[in-house]
Amino acid sequence: MRLRIEQDVFVVRQLGREVARLVGLEVQDQTRLATAISEVGRVMLAESREAEVAFTIASNGVPVLEVAVRNPVPGDAARLAPHLGQVGRLVDTMEVGDEETGTVVRMVRRLPASAPKLTPERMDDIREGLAAHVPGTPLDELNVQNQQLIAALDEVRRQRDDLARLNAELEETNHGVMALYNQLSEELEETNRGVVALYAELDEKSVQLRAASEAKTRFLANVSHELRAPVTAIIGLGRLLTDPSSDSLTEEQRRQVELIRGSATDLLSLVNDLLDLAKAEAGRIEPNWAAVDLKAVFGQLRGTLRPLVTRPEVELIIEEPAVTTLRSDEVLLAQILRNLLTNALKFTAAGSVRLSARAVGDDVEFVVADTGTGISSELHERIFEEFYQVPGSQALNGRGTGLGLPYARRLAGLLGGALRVESTVGEGSTFTVRLPLS
Numbered sequence: 001m002r003l004r005i006e007q008d009v010f011v012v013r014q015l016g017r018e019v020a021r022l023v024g025l026e027v028q029d030q031t032r033l034a035t036a037i038s039e040v041g042r043v044m045l046a047e048s049r050e051a052e053v054a055f056t057i058a059s060n061g062v063p064v065l066e067v068a069v070r071n072p073v074p075g076d077a078a079r080l081a082p083h084l085g086q087v088g089r090l091v092d093t094m095e096v097g098d099e100e101t102g103t104v105v106r107m108v109r110r111l112p113a114s115a116p117k118l119t120p121e122r123m124d125d126i127r128e129g130l131a132a133h134v135p136g137t138p139l140d141e142l143n144v145q146n147q148q149l150i151a152a153l154d155e156v157r158r159q160r161d162d163l164a165r166l167n168a169e170l171e172e173t174n175h176g177v178m179a180l181y182n183q184l185s186e187e188l189e190e191t192n193r194g195v196v197a198l199y200a201e202l203d204e205k206s207v208q209l210r211a212a213s214e215a216k217t218r219f220l221a222n223v224s225h226e227l228r229a230p231v232t233a234i235i236g237l238g239r240l241l242t243d244p245s246s247d248s249l250t251e252e253q254r255r256q257v258e259l260i261r262g263s264a265t266d267l268l269s270l271v272n273d274l275l276d277l278a279k280a281e282a283g284r285i286e287p288n289w290a291a292v293d294l295k296a297v298f299g300q301l302r303g304t305l306r307p308l309v310t311r312p313e314v315e316l317i318i319e320e321p322a323v324t325t326l327r328s329d330e331v332l333l334a335q336i337l338r339n340l341l342t343n344a345l346k347f348t349a350a351g352s353v354r355l356s357a358r359a360v361g362d363d364v365e366f367v368v369a370d371t372g373t374g375i376s377s378e379l380h381e382r383i384f385e386e387f388y389q390v391p392g393s394q395a396l397n398g399r400g401t402g403l404g405l406p407y408a409r410r411l412a413g414l415l416g417g418a419l420r421v422e423s424t425v426g427e428g429s430t431f432t433v434r435l436p437l438s
C-alpha cells in the first residue's frame with residue numbers, strides 16, 4: 001500500500017490490523033502491530049511526503065510476519081531512527097536501514113504456534129480478503145482505537161487488582177510460614193530440653209545400675225563364702241556317719257544320710273560356681289600370664305574328662321592341637337575348656353564330643369563341637385545369662401547350675417578373647433573360644 005495523504009495512515013493501520021488478524025496473531029498483538037505500522041507510516045509521511053508499506057510472510061525457523069515501510073529518500077535512516085524509539089517495543093525486532101532507492105524500516109513479528117498454516121491457497125485467500133477490504137473513515141478508526149484503549153485500560157486495572165491480591169496472599173503466606181517456623185523452633189527447643197533431661201536421667205540410672213550390680217556381686221561373694229564352710233561340714237559329717245568304722249545305721253537311715261550328702265554336694269558345687277562368677281565379675285581374678293603348652297593342657301583334659309564319658313555311644317575326641325603354645329593363663333583356659341566339654345558331654349546322648357585348636361590370624365580358636373541336643377537360635381544369647389537353663393533340657397549326668405557359660409564367657413573376656421556358639425536343635429552345638437596368640 002502507498003501512503004500519500006494523512007488519511008492513508010488510518011487506512012494502513014486498519015489494513016495492518018486486518019493482516020495481523022488473518023495470519024493468526026492474537027488480538028493484543030494485532031493492535032500492537034497496527035500501532036507500530038501507523039506510527040512508522042506517520043513519521044515517514046511527515047518527513048518525506050511519500051511511503052510504501054509491504055507485508056511478507058517469511059520463515060526464520062518459525063513463521064514470521066515481516067512489514068517493510070519504505071520512502072524514496074536515500075540516506076534518511078539516521079535522521080528517522082530517533083523518531084521511532086518507542087515503536088521497537090511493539091514488535092519482536094525493528095531495523096532502520098538505508099537502501100539504494102530509499103530508506104526502509106523493517107519490523108518482524110513471530111506468528112504463534114496456534115496460527116493456522118499459511119499454505120499457498122490460504123495466502124491467496126488472504127490476498128483476496130485484503131483486496132476486498134473497504135477502509136473505514138478516520139472516525140471509524142478513532143472509534144476502534146478508543147475501544148482498544150478502553151480494553152487496554154481495563155486489562156491494566158485487572159492486572160493491578162490481581163497483583164494487589166497476590167501481594168496480600170503472599171503476605172498472608174509469609175505470616176503463616178513465620179508462625180510455623182516459630183512454632184517449630186519452640187518445639188525443637190522443647191525437645192532438646194527433653195533430650196538433655198533424658199540424658200541426665202540415663203546417666204543417673206546407669207550410676208544406680210552399676211552400684212546395684214556391684215552390690216549384687218559383693219552379696220554373692222559374701223554369701224557364697226559364708227555358705228561354703230557349713231556345707232563342707234555337712235558333707236564331711238555325712239561321710240563320717242556312713243563310714244564303716246562308725247556305729248552302724250539302719251538301711252533307711254543310711255539312705256537318708258546319702259540323700260543329705262547328695263544334696264549338700266550339689267549345694268557345694270552351686271556355691272563354688274557362684275563364688276567363681278562373683279570373683280570374675282568383681283574383677284578379682286587376675287590372669288597369670290605365661291606361655292601355655294597346649295599339648296599339656298589337652299593331655300590333662302583328656303585324663304580328667306575320661307571318667308565323665310559314661311556311655312559307650314559317645315566318643316570323646318581331644319585332637320592334637322594345631323597350635324602348640326600361646327601366651328595366656330593356663331588354669332583359666334583349662335577351666336573354660338573343661339566347662340564347655342562337660343556341658344557337651346552332659347547334652348550328648350550319642351555321637352561325639354570333639355576339642356580342637358587352630359590358628360586364625362593372630363588368634364587361636366578352640367572349638368568344642370558335639371552331636372548332642374542342640375540349642376534353638378533364639379536362646380543362643382540367653383544361655384550366657386546367669387542361672388539360665390534351656391527349658392526342658394535334660395542333662396544326662398548332674399543337674400547343673402546355669403552358671404557355667406556366663407563364667408566361661410567372663411574368663412574368655414579376661415583373657416582378651418570371646419566365646420560364641422553356633423547350634424542347631426537335633427544336630428549339635430559348637431562353642432568357639434577365640435583368644436589372642438600373645
Ligand code: ADP
Nearest residue numbers: 343344347383389390393400401402403404405
Ligand atoms: P549348666 O550348669 O546348666 O550346664 P551352663 O551355663 O553351663 O549351665 O549352660 C546353660 C544351659 O545351656 C544349659 O542348662 C543347657 O540348657 C544349655 N547348654 C549348654 N551347653 C550345651 C550343649 N553343649 N548342648 C546343649 N545345650 C547346652
